[in-house]
Amino acid sequence: MSCFADDCLPMATTTPLVVIGITLILAWLLHRLLKWKSLGWQRCDPVLPPGSLGLPLLGETLQFFSWSSSLDMSPFLKKRLQRYGPIFKTNLLGKDLIVSLDTELNNYVTQQEEKAFQIWYPESFMRIMGENNIVSASGSLHKYMRNMVLRVFGPENLRLLLLKDVHSAVSMSLASWAEKQSIELKTASANMILSVTAKWLIGYDTSASSEELWKFYDIRGLLAFPLNVPGTAFYRCVQGRKNLMKVLKQLIDGRRKNAKPLERKNFVDLVIDELKKERPVLNEEVAFNLLFALLFASFETTSSAITVILKFLTDNPKALQELTEEHEQILKQRTDPNSEITWDEYKSMKFTSCVIHESLRLANIAPVLFRKAKQDVQIKGYTIPEGWIVMICPAAVHLNPTTYNHPIVFNPWRWKDISEPVGGSNDFLAFGWGSRFCVGADFAKLQITIFLHYLTTKYRWKVVSGGNMVLSPGLAFPKGCHIEIAPKS
Ligand code: HEM
Structure with a gap:
């Protein structure tokens, strides 16, 4: 037996x-x-674009997320571009998609927001961001939310208030980094950025406890199979969201009970004012999700940008020299070289702007944009059936040799001849384009610029370990980017 x-x-x-x-x-x-x-x-019969939907359930997800250490278009996209052309179908994360590496289709999709197309992001992304958020909102609610964000991060506040705060955060952070043997650049700059953003969003002082806010959080969970099982990146991301939401709830409840009128309102105050209205446009859930999205976006994206820019500058001494000269020139023109940066000085930093655009062009921090067809769309001989998803890959636009000569070469000087793509353009999608253009783009550029100003005028740095970047397809530094910085003598 x-x-x-x-x-x-x-x-x-x-x-x-x-x-x-x-x-x-x-x-x-x-x-x-x-x-x-x-x-x-x-x-x-609709004529779907060519392509393979891959294996049952997995589709072509594994090939799509495979790492590449080259700045060139990922092998996944390159191979399919050669085989099928710039518009092809695939299946990723359990979803059939049409991939667009085609400028005409990109233009059409981004300019048809809320007409033939609407924004869509995968289930993992929406579950982390919360179902009802600025990304899923449309029409007047979407406009209302964008306006609320711009009241804090729009041009007027940037000039009058945030410039000063970013200046303090940058100078304090750099001084504290210089006292350490080395720092991991992405984590350290994320904390530096959070110290400004958290103050303006939630009135939160991160100097004591910034790590608390993002405990357990793992960005890889945003675009993943939404399996909420311990050990997966998605699970860690869900835990990170829960943790942050708990902190946000305590803060808002505390502010509601203890609402002292402030000279300048932070975002939570605007939210509380909104919720107090007889007929609020936002409900509590939407407001919390908006706060979460803003904290997330500012924490994750700008720190990646700073890391990649420093990496490019480390590898390109000529660009670093021209950048340093631009900033030293500004100091020479001041009566007091130690005075705070002014708005006019900030606006005069043209080569810095070239360095930022060139780095964002190559790094593709937001590697894909998704939209869903609201109706059957006929384009270039194909049908995009209603309900299908189009995935735009900015890398195909940013590495197009007819627009950018020798596209995988880091060449900030090329931007001297290109007018700044304010609000995005069909050749530069780093901050998106159209009505969904990144609402934090100006804030991100301000932070990066001021950081570069203080870094190049007051410090030297060297990469001491890590620093190898990969695209999978999002930008990552598998071993971090550890730098040592020291004051210039
Ligand atoms: C280098 C830094 C950044 C990059 C590369 C970046 C990139 C982008 C891109 C590509 C989009 C468009 C997404 C789409 O069309 O589907 C976007 C939207 C957005 N970004 Fe950023 N972003 C950055 C910084 C920030 C910051 C600092 C904030 C917040 C303060 C922010 C908040 C947002 C929000 C709320 C949206 C959604 C806008 C809407 O749907 O109307 N971003 N960002």
Whole structure:
């Protein structure tokens, strides 16, 4: 009897797995059949772009996320561009998609926001950001939210208040980094940025506890299979969101009970004012999700930009020299070289702007933009059926050799001849384009510029370990980027 039971044991454990496997494959086949039926039988045959939908369930997800240490377009995109042309279909994270490496389709999709297309992001992203947020909002609610954000991070506040705060955060951070043997640049700059953003968003002093805010958080979970299982990046991201939401709730409850009128309102005060209205436009859930999205966006993106810019400058001494000269020239023109940076000085930093644009062009910090077709769209001989997703890859635009000569070379000087793409353009999608253009773009550029000003005029630095960047397809530094900085003598 015992011998019989032992023999059966492996079968007893493998049989349910086999049954689950077969059920999943049958469900996937049924799903495909229904989709084909809805496309092919009920309408006259749409011509979908060429391409492969890959393996059941996985699609081509693994190939898409594979690492590449080159600045060139990822092997995934390059291979399919050669095989199918600039518009092709694939399946990523369980979703059929049409990939656009085509300028005309990109233009059409981004300019048709809320008409033929609407914004869409994968389930993992929406579950982390919260279902109702600025990304999913449309029409007047979307405009209202953008205006609220611009009341804090718009040009007027940047000039009058944030310039000064960024100056203090940068000078204090650099001084404290110089006292350490080395720092990991992305983490340290994220904390520096958070000290300004958290103050203006939630009135939160990060000097004591910035790590608390992002405990457990892992950005890789944003674009992932939404499996909320311990050990996955998605799970860590969900834990990070829960943690931050707890802090936000305590803060807002505290402010509500203890609402002393402030000279200048931070974003939480605007939210509280809004929620107090008889007919508020935002409800509590939307307001919390907006705060989360803003904290996340400012924490994650600008710190990546600073890291990649320093990496490019380390590898390109000529660019570093011209940048340093631009900033030293500003000091020479001042009566007091130690005085704070002024708005006019900030606006005069032309080569710095070239360095920022060139770095963002190559690094593609937001590697993909998604939109969903609201109706069947006929373009370039193909049909994009209603409900299908188009994934725009800015890398294809940024590495187009007809627009950017020798596209994978870091060449900030090329921007001297290009007028600044204010509000984005069809050749520069680093901050998006159209009505969804990044609402924090000016704030991000201000922070990076002031950081470079203080760094190049007062400090020297060298990379002491890590610093190798990969694209997967988002920018990552697998071993970090550890730098040592010291005051200039
Ligand atoms: C280097 C830094 C940054 C980069 C590269 C970047 C990139 C982008 C891109 C590409 C989009 C458009 C997404 C789409 O069309 O689907 C976007 C939107 C957005 N960004 Fe940024 N961003 C940066 C910094 C920031 C900062 C500092 C904030 C907040 C203060 C911010 C807040 C937002 C928000 C709220 C949206 C959504 C806008 C909307 O849907 O109307 N970003 N960003």
